[in-house]
Amino acid sequence: MKNWYAELVVLFLVIIWGINTPIMKIGIEASSPLVFNSLRLDLAAIASIIAMVLTKSYKAMPMKDVLKIINISCFGFCFNQLFFVFGLPATTAGNASLVLATLPVSVALINRALKIDSISRRLVLGIVISLSGITVIVLGAEKEISMAGPHIVGTASILMAQFCYGYYTVFFQRLTEKYSVYQIMACVTSICAILFGVFAFPEFRSINLSDFSATVWYCAIFSSLFAVSLGNSIWFWVINIVGTTRASMYHNLNPVFAIAFAWVTLGERFGLLQVIGAVMIFWGLYLARNQGRGELMA
Numbered sequence: 277m278k279n280w281y282a283e284l285v286v287l288f289l290v291i292i293w294g295i296n297t298p299i300m301k302i303g304i305e306a307s308s309p310l311v312f313n314s315l316r317l318d319l320a321a322i323a324s325i326i327a328m329v330l331t332k333s334y335k336a337m338p339m340k341d342v343l344k345i346i347n348i349s350c351f352g353f354c355f356n357q358l359f360f361v362f363g364l365p366a367t368t369a370g371n372a373s374l375v376l377a378t379l380p381v382s383v384a385l386i387n388r389a390l391k392i393d394s395i396s397r398r399l400v401l402g403i404v405i406s407l408s409g410i411t412v413i414v415l416g417a418e419k420e421i422s423m424a425g426p427h428i429v430g431t432a433s434i435l436m437a438q439f440c441y442g443y444y445t446v447f448f449q450r451l452t453e454k455y456s457v458y459q460i461m462a463c464v465t466s467i468c469a470i471l472f473g474v475f476a477f478p479e480f481r482s483i484n485l486s487d488f489s490a491t492v493w494y495c496a497i498f499s500s501l502f503a504v505s506l507g508n509s510i511w512f513w514v515i516n517i518v519g520t521t522r523a524s525m526y527h528n529l530n531p532v533f534a535i536a537f538a539w540v541t542l543g544e545r546f547g548l549l550q551v552i553g554a555v556m557i558f559w560g561l562y563l564a565r566n567q568g569r570g571e572l573m574a
Contacts, residue, residue: 283514286526289507289526300495303316303495307483309361311479313361317504325466327462328458335454341454344447345463349467349468350467352441353444356441358475359434363429363432377527378435379445379524381403382442383446384521384524387521398563398564402562403560406525406564409552411553412553445515446520449516461508528560528561
């Protein structure tokens with residue numbers, strides 16, 4: 277029963293993350309990638325600290341755990357943001373969509389390498405079908421897929437961003453065995469806000485925040501409070517119930533809701549191929565969540 281409840285909650289989460297994609301696009305275009313990401317991380321850090329204080333969930337940490345949090349903050353979340361910000365403008369939307377759908381692969385490989393979680397043939401089949409569904413959606417949206425010279429660096433950068441998030445997902449979950457999600461989120465977002473602020477500082481010097489339109493602030497507030505703070509808290513609560521690999525499969529529903537939201541609000545295309553792709557993603561998810569115990573790979 278708890279698994280069903282967790283899966284309903286994560287469906288709500290992927291809707292939030294799906295909506296967040298076009299909202300971030302609007303915010304970035306109205307400001308700048310570095311400044312907008314720095315702003316939303318600052319707001320997310322403030323919200324996460326408030327949540328930690330209100331829940332009274334702080335617990336003293338030994339230095340070894342402090343170093344682990346610094347590690348996942350830098351090499352997981354912060355690097356994910358940096359690689360994504362610099363990679364997205366350097367490649368096509370089609371390339372980005374396909375690469376972002378590899379999160380279950382990254383998580384499965386990390387779990388396999390560290391012998392944290394098992395992988396079944398049914399799970400692998402589910403991942404393959406889900407990735408195929410993303411491909412159909414990309415083709416249906418008439419987004420270019422290219423491996424031409426200029427796009428290789430951008431695609432590689434987004435691939436690194438996705439691997440970093442997989443790394444962050446696996447090792448964050450292991451810390452929740454000792455500490456509350458609120459405490460870890462407060463630490464991670466605070467560290468990332470400081471680090472990203474350093475990268476964005478040169479641009480901040482030439483920008484007056486009072487000149488930002490209300491649209492930028494609305495986008496930053498939604499993205500920070502719902503996509504980052506609330507979203508990550510829900511994400512790791514679900515992971516503790518269904519596991520990192522299965523939870524990461526739900527991540528591939530993001531483009532379905534993103535395209536549906538863009539179709540309603542921005543008039544973007546949502547045709548037969550998008551419907552077929554969405555069905556394939558749900559089919560892959562069904563296979564992954566119903567993998568048998570006797571199907572584990574050696």
